[in-house]
Amino acid sequence: MQPENRSGDQKRSFIEDARRGQIVAATIATIAETGYAKASFVQIAQRAGISPGLITYHFAKREALMKEVMLTVHDSMDRALTARTDNADGYVSAVRALVEGFVHYCAEYPAEMVAIGQIAAAARDAEDARTWAEEQNARTLTELETMFHEGQQSGELREFAPRVMAVAIIAALEATPAELLARPDTDVSAYAKELADVFELAIRRD
Missing domain, CATH: 1.10.10.60 (Homeodomain-like)
Incomplete structure (x- = not known):
């Protein structure tokens, strides 16, 4: 019923x-x-x-519940990151806002990050949720790649391979929850700033 x-x-x-x-x-x-x-x-x-x-x-079914967890957390994360990136005044500041926002979200919602990470890695009865997460990651990768192309065309960003940079950013963000969980005494603001600095230096035109 x-x-x-x-x-x-x-x-x-x-x-x-x-x-x-x-x-x-x-x-x-x-x-x-x-x-x-x-x-x-x-x-x-x-x-x-x-x-x-x-x-x-x-x-x-359990699978339906696990997908709902994935959808709920991603929706919450999307709202938090959008609130930060909407105020960006350029491509570099948008990347900084995205990176710093994600780090702070992971620190604020550790249980949520653990949950979606385990669901995405589940070998059984979470195929629907896992597939959705993979599709979401692919969309994010494409959006970043497109943003980098546009930033290069505008002259704000230096020349680099947009796909490679997008993959690097996503990989760095995906590593963040485990790092913060393993090191609970991490200065989150300093971590977020340092990671954003890395990618700002990597993409901006001198």
């Missing part, structure tokens, strides 16, 4: 959305604490203080 939207039910819809959000939050916390493999509906339900049956009411 799946949630129904009947007459009356902006309120019902709101309640259902709130419940789904509660389940997603409990899933993130469970994966971060026990690992993906042990994040069963029973474990998630115990953390959320609900019955496992209520989870299956909203998410028929």
Whole structure:
């Protein structure tokens, strides 16, 4: 049985959305604490203080829940990064905003980063979520590559291979969650600035 939207039910819809959000939050916390493999509906339900049956009411399969976690975290991250990059006054400042924003997001939401990392690496019953993450990464790579082409055409960026630079930035960002987790005493602001400096020096025209 799946949630129904009947007459009356902006309120019902709101309640259902709130419940789904509660389940997603409990899933993130469970994966971060026990690992993906042990994040069963029973474990998630115990953390959320609900019955496992209520989870299956909203998410028929574990895979559907894991994809919802991936979508929720990426949506949150996208809003946070957009808020930073929208104020950029050029291509270099946009890259700085992206890099620094991502580092700060990882520091602020460590459980979320652990969860989506484990889901993306899962060998079983997360194929849909993993495929979506791969498609998202491919889109991000293309967007960065396009931005670098445009920056070079405008004269703000030096000549370099846009694809290679895009791959390098994504690789550096993907390494950030594990680095911050392994070194909890890291000065996040200094780390973010240093990483942004590296790529500013790599792309800007002297």
